[in-house]
Amino acid sequence: MRTEAPPSSNFAPVPAAGVRQAIGRLRQSPLAFAGAIVLACFAFFAVFADLFASDFPLLCRFRNATYVLPNVTHPPALAEFNELRAAGQLSPGDWAINPPIPFGAAQESKDEALLPPLSRRAHLLGTDGHGRDVLARLVHGTRTSFGVALFAVIAFIGVGSVLGALGGFLGGIVDGFVSRTIEILSAFPTLVLVLVVQALLPNPTRTTLFAAIALARWPEIARLVRAEVLVVLSNDYIVAARALGASPWRVLVRHIIPNARAPIVVAAMFGVAQVVLIEASLSFLRVGVPPGIASWGEMLSELRDYSSAWWLLVVPGLAIFAVVSSLNLVGEALRDTLDPRLRM
């Protein structure tokens, strides 16, 4: 576990002293450190989901050809492999090394539906109403959650900080326009806006989902960055820099951006937690990720059809709780170091 620790302080060029110190401090706070490790584990599962859970083997020999990592590459030649293997009709020379969880996220089997956890050795965490392995779906759901969250956060932090900074820095009409847009978009409940966008689009995908979330969330970041820029602008050293003849560009790049960076980093951390919750909620309502893609929220939504399957409530619920609370712990630790004014 120790090897998957978060980036340590000797981790290649660190941009600002503030951020570097914050990461150093993170190692001193046991709770935040534990949170970071949990996050790292989940991130590891998300990245290598196919290696952990797949209906294709890790390595196999079939019809005199050897396939390396077919669970990642999905070679067309192996299309029949699983059927033949299930029927026990493989030729004597064929063999396969299976991943730890030998099930795909969408692989259904009717006769193994709704198995409780630990009832079979193969299905460690049981199966859902369609006979899909819960653990495999959990691993692939991590990928969905982290993927949507990562892209959405990058998008809304990017849009929000650029527009917020422009509004605060330029003032005048630009600021009026940005502030107005922020006010208007904040009136829409995030969940309702994303739900309606996903429902109205003719074919919603994961891309439209994170785009819609970004659309709904950027005003909050823009508001934060704008306020921060206004605070920085009122400092004497900005006046001094201007008096010395610094161009507006130099003032922006050398003085304002470095000072406004800390709150953005903190907001990004909490932003990931929010997006994980939003994605799970929407998928729970079955308007999030399109059907067929594993997601924690979608796993929970099965409860409506099989309300006695307690493990469908507990397993994804714990996963969401673990990720969100870890993100909040790390976010709070970062905030306390980077931006003590906001300390709760």
Add this chain to the structure above:
Amino acid sequence: MLRFSTRRLLWAIPTLFGISVIVFLLTSLIPEPPGLASPDALLALEPAVFDTLEEERRERFLDLPRFVNNRPKDARARAEEAIAHLVADDEHALLAAHTLARLGGAALPHVLPNFDRLTPHARIKVALALAPIGERMGVGGESELHDPERATAFWTRFWEDRSLDFTEPSVRRTVGRLLRHTSELRERDITEVDTFALAEIMLALKDTRDRDAILRLSALAAHATGRSVEIPDDAPGAETAEQSKQIAQAWQAWWYIHKSDYVTFGGPERVTAAVSETRYGKWLARAATGQFGVSPIDNRPIFPKLMAGAQITFALTGLAMLASYLIALPLALLSAWKHNRSVDRTLALVLFVLYSLPTFWVAEIFVRVMPSGSAGRIVWPAAALTVASLASLSRYQRSAMLEVLGLDYVRTARAKGVSELRVLVVHALRNAMMPTVTLAGLQLPAFIGGAFIVEEVFAVPGLGYQSLRAVDGHDDAWLIATILLTAVVSTAGLIVSDLAYALLDPRVRELFLRRQGTQA
């Protein structure tokens, strides 16, 4: 305070306008019905299919530009365009003839007086295209209307005899007489001006309550437009007055879409039409009056259903908000009182756990643990929403409390020997509450979103539950109406909390007024 309130309310107008623009842009996400790539080919093959496709597009105002209409089309513009195509005999000629027949009597004052200016050849073509109108009006014989040699002469003579009937006062008189004493003859008078009478008929339909008159007017309108009004009659022989009212309403809705086919804009109308005859203008005018159309799920108007759902959802939201505040304040007091002792630590841990739990998970637990019964139908969902939303409020309130406790005036109070409880409740709480009260306005959208989830888990038929049914049933109009309503209510909540804050704290008023002054 009055100045502040007025400013704040005026300041909300552009916000509401912006919200309407955003929601309108959301309507553009709805896939458009297939475009009419070659209208003439389709028209020649299947006129009925053409008409339904065209109608589908017009119901969503897709024939209009989005925001600005430089050339609003009225009956005159449409008639002239059709004539131009007919005369040029280009690829739109078939469509032009079809349009002209649809425009009917309303187009005649713009066609017949200009007959002389056309070449004889063109004149014959136009006259033959008018034949369906003549048949509908019941004037002229088969031979006169369809014979190329006689049609021109017939229409020229027709206009010499009847042009006086095609004036607004004359039609108004005729419709008025029909309403007073009905007779076959007066109905014929109206039939003979065809669609030219529609404007007056629609006015009369709006005003009259008499069931007979409504049915008679409706029949006349149906004859002129070739469109019958269908009323979902779920209870035959039930309230007939209600049914006739629905007929009148259906015609009003139809007229709202098709009015520009049958009336000629005067000067001022032409100017306002640049804004009103657009997709946004038409949509906004309807949305502002609560006309969101009919649900494809059960063929009922959306607005009454929306109001019924909104009552439930906002009751749920309000209850949960109230309860959250009532619980969060004492919890924050307790935390501040026992700061850094085991009570505070435990409370912080519990709140942190709640803070990281998704709303739907809490709701799923509640729905399992709590007894089901009619008494708890709104109470348990509200409780679930409260528990799910309590944490962020409590945490915020606690930190605000601790911040205020560090201020000088609190230290002074303590130095004077004021008891700790009195310091907390009397001195600190009021100041610490202020930011949390403003937070109420900002939290409203989050609470509404939470209500959507809780409703679905508890199957409470509020906005959220019905929205998800609308997603399944492709009821796009419902979704649009819902998002507009929630955004407007959120804005209203923000205004109320701003006003409340300003009432409590005069400094905020001054700050707001000063800022507005420098921005203007």
